[in-house]
Amino acid sequence: MSELPDRSANINFLREPLLRKLCELLDKSRAKTGWRRLGELVGSDRRFRVSSDEMEMCSLKVLDLEGSPSRTLLRLMGERGCTMGNLLDYLQTLGNSEALQCLKPSALQILIQPQSVALISGHNLRLSCSAVGKPPVQYQWFKTKEEVPNSVSQDLIINTVQQKDAGFYICRVNCEDAFEFSQWAQVDVLNVSSYGQGCHFQEGQLKVVIQPQSQQLHVGESLQLECGALGRPIPRYQWHRNKVPIPNATKRKHMIPHVMQDHHGKYCCEIISSSSRERVWTNEAVVVIAPRISVQLAGAVECTEDDFYALGASPNEFLLNSIPEQLYATDKVALLIGNLSYQNHPQLKAPMVDVYDLTNLLHQLNFKVVSLLDLTESEMRNAVEEFLLLLHKGVYGLLYYAGHGYENYGNSFMVPVDAPNPYRSANCLCVQSILKLMQEKETGLNVFLLDMCRKRNVHDESTPNIILRVTANIVFGYATCQDAEAFELSSSGFTNGVFVKFLKKRLLDDEKITVLLDRVAEDMGQFDATKGKQALEIRSSLSERRALTDPVLPADTADLAQTHSRLWAKAHELPESMCLDFDCGAQIKLGFAAEFSNVLVIYTNIVKKPEDMSFCQAQVTDFSQDLDVDPKEMNRETPEETGIYLLSSSLPQHCLYTRLSSLQKLKEELVFTVCLEGTFTSMDDDPVHWTKSINIGKPLIARLDLYRGVRKNSCLQTCLMPHSPSHSPCHSPGPEHRLHLHHRQHQTQDCNRLSLQQHYLEPYEHLQGAVGGFGDCYIGSIGQVYDSPAGPASSSDRLSIPIEATDDINELQTVFINSLQLQHQ
Missing domain, CATH: 3.40.50.1460 (Rossmann fold)
Incomplete structure (x- = not known):
């Protein structure tokens, strides 16, 4: 068994064989030492908060074919920050000696894991796995599920590697009755001969050896773009079209089985080193997608493009005016x-x-x-x-x-x-x-x-x-x-x-x-x-x-396009996530997300805390007054509590969340404080605080300084052009009183409420309304202009002021009949 993570590591880092054995022991243990008693201990600990409903969910796992209540419980604990030290303490309290023994490091330990590698066809491959144990250990290499012949040493060597050698490899280490598997290593063999390139592998260097090739295709044909770079471990890939990342295009080969005309463009791939985070770009490949040419001639004979060339003629001579030209945007x-x-x-x-x-x-x-x-x-x-x-x-x-x-x-x-x-x-x-x-x-x-x-x-x-x-x-x-x-x-x-x-x-x-x-x-x-x-x-x-x-x-004008792209990127630049180390030994992750170009989400998560710290929480505070942040809506346990409704599903769980809106009002760089609060068992739970000041510059749209006064070249200069007598005359509303619906919602006060007639809305979602008008009530709309030239109206000119219309359908007729006075909102 390989060496376990230290006591501060999250229990979700337990390797699968060890986790499986631990769950088997907890599932079959008697009531006082099994998973249910463990759940009760965790449920009484405010740090992890496993509820009774979640315990019920764990118990239902026995109904699944291979379900495990213990596995579900441990996963919940890990998601909430439970460490190996916490788990060992719980098992010690339970008195489950078998589970404790299971978590003790074995004499068999893998010290060196094989690393994935991308190399050129014809070069030599070496994968290494090293382990210690008593008596001496034995090795056996596998490619997927098949044993590799004559591979019983800690180094797997293949001379003159070929395409057929590409795949996934793993090493099994034996020590008497104990055994352990290494991690998987992928071998990617790059065939560069067809590209006329050759390169010697240099350890640690990220080098592109296969460039994507420009292509001209017809609609419906298959597009395959390929690139490749040397690296150990294998680098990561992200394909781009016209400088925009292509979703889910993260493989070395990018394929589109049936292209359409909108697949036309310039393709390139961003290649990222998995170890050093070095980034390189491939060359651009221009992909042109032409429509298929097929024309119906006299006698109902259909001629394709190849037929035209077989006759010694270009199809353009026949179809010059019949093929629609592909239209493009420069951006x-x-x-x-x-x-x-x-x-x-x-x-x-x-x-x-x-x-x-x-x-x-x-x-x-x-x-x-x-x-x-x-x-x-x-x-x-x-x-x-x-x-x-x-x-x-x-x-x-x-x-x-x-x-x-x-x-x-x-x-x-x-x-x-x-x-x-x-x-x-x-x-x-x-x-x-x-x-x-x-x-x-x-x-x-x-x-x-x-x-x-x-x-x-x-x-x-x-x-x-x-x-x-x-x-x-x-x-x-x-x-x-x-x-x-x-x-x-x-x-x-x-x-x-x-x-x-x-x-x-x-x-x-x-x-x-x-x-x-x-x-x-x-x-x-x-x-x-x-x-x-x-x-x-x-x-x-x-x-x-x-x-x-x-x-x-x-x-x-590539320089101009790049300048404009930089302007756009400037308004969407997020601060990089960071880990903050505090003197007490705790480590906090500080992350950022954008809900809109002027709305920033900040979240904090406990990555590591000292063993003797019973409670730990990190909050952000002391924001610029320009942002007008309500302290009551900061550092909430769910995104929805702080107003993050639309982005909540894509945020990490079990964090504290803060939403900063109106970033366009930010005049200086955004500086705030991260406050860490912790309690120790040896200090009678008296909280201790540590703080760090963080400067993330001007994030997102704040970089454009939109708060400044109207600029010289703004659209205001166009708006202030002279009046023209050539426009249509003013058209005033007709004298009749009309009933309208309202576009948007606004807040109500204690007043008589109006709503729409039921036959408009019964089977559908309700429409929000408001009331206003000239002498009589009608339900107004977004941008409604109210007859109150002196500004906000008083109760004396109440009939020209909008008021909420609610879903209370039956009140409308009563309001009209009784001519109830309307209160200004």
Whole structure:
């Protein structure tokens, strides 16, 4: 048996043979010394907290064919930080001498494990395994399950290794009746002769010897890219297409059985040393995917491309005008803004979920995405300026906005979270102004997805004169029609707005963007909850079959593209995880994750603690006042307790979590304190504290200093253009009183509550509503403009103030009949 981990090591590091034997002993031991009594001891220890429900789950494992209650219990203990020292103490308390003896180191110990290696065909292979024991040990090597002939020494040597020798090897070490297996070692044999290369292996050096080759394929054919590097142990691989990592492409050979045209691009592989973390890159391989040529000629004879060449002619002579040209983007970038925490207007809910879902989908389409929540006016303008820096000729630019908004004279306005009540164009961002600036960049495609209200703002009589260029590359997807509201669905949890609910089901389709939006509109039209109240409107000047799935082929100006990529990476740079060693002997892991481009998650975990420390916990504190962090929502035991709902499933378990939002407000480098609290059995559980100051610089979007005042080249300069008399005249709401639905949710106070008529919503998710209007009550929407020119209304002008509409359906009729007074929210 190999040497055990030390007492401070986690019990999850127990090797399988030892763990299996220990579980067998605990499973069959009598009640006072078995797994159930062990669970009772652990359950009474606040450090590991095994509950009665978890003990019941362990006991049910006996119903499985090879189930083990002990294995399940030990796994739970290990996940909560139980060490070998803790387990030995528990077994000593139980008096289980067999289990204790099982955990004592044996005289048979493997000192040197064989290492995986990548080497060139024709070179010599040596794998080594060394063990000590009394009497002397014996060795036997295996390749997978088969014994390697004549391999009974501690070194396995194969002269002139060939491709057939590649595979997995393991060594069995015998000492009388005891035996132990080494760890597996992989041997990767690189055949470089076909690439015209030769190289001598140098221990410890990472060297690429196989480069991926450029290829030209037809749709439906198989793509195989191969690279290879020497290394001991075998290096790790990550394939990239157009500088973007390909998910799950982590093998030396990257294969696509049936290529499509959107697989066109430049491929390269990042190779990482498993020991020194050295990184090297292969050359780029250009993969061109051409459509298959097949034409129906007279007499119903189908001619393929090979048939044309057999006739001595090029198929292009026949099909020059019939084959659609493959369209490309030189880059794809997206700015996603979700405003929900308004200072002077109803609070919203769905924008956070909408932005999160669209971010993940756009990443799959190879977009560079900046996703931001809750921006003030200056922050929005500066974010747009940074977005514009990523644009250049041929780029696909996409802007998604969810929040309050309005539309006047054909111009759409996005409302920042600090906009006054009432707001006007000077307080908001004009979408058409942003489009004008995008056109100046000669972008290949401009897509605007606006998830906001388009009601007219009666407080804003300005008519910006924004002169746009005539281009055939503009697409607007409005979540609702002109002079109408957009909605979000009411739910006890987090959910999407109506627009994104259907958009996210279609966004990855390989369709022209206008066709994709048409299908979203059809889906929305079948949703009874909003039928007749919200309909997607599409405006487009697109004359080509541009799609969000189009491949990316960087422009010839490689330096410019790299500069823009660095700008994007600058806004998404996470601090590296770190281990902190404290004087008491404890070690803490400090990790980071990004929920949005301006939302950072910090988590702490106990990696190691002294044997005599009965309790240990690490918390983060003392954050910059710019971030306005609520201490009550920091250092929580579950992500959800601190507001991390969307990222919680991908975070490590059994940590303390803290969520830092609004990083764009951070003016200085982020410095905070990690406070370690511990108690020792010899000190009557009096807590002792240690602290470390941590500086992680400016993480994520904080590096762009969006908090600064509006910059010289921002979209504000475009918004402030002279008024034009050529715009459509003001269109005021009709005199009739209309009943509308509300887009977003905001908080209620103690007042009379309103809700929607039951026949609108019975079989569906409820829609949140609000009340406002001109003399009579109606249920308003996102971006609703309220008749209160003097600012926030008092109870005397209550009928022009929005108020919550709840799911209490039966109250609506009573409110209208009794003309109850409405209280300002």
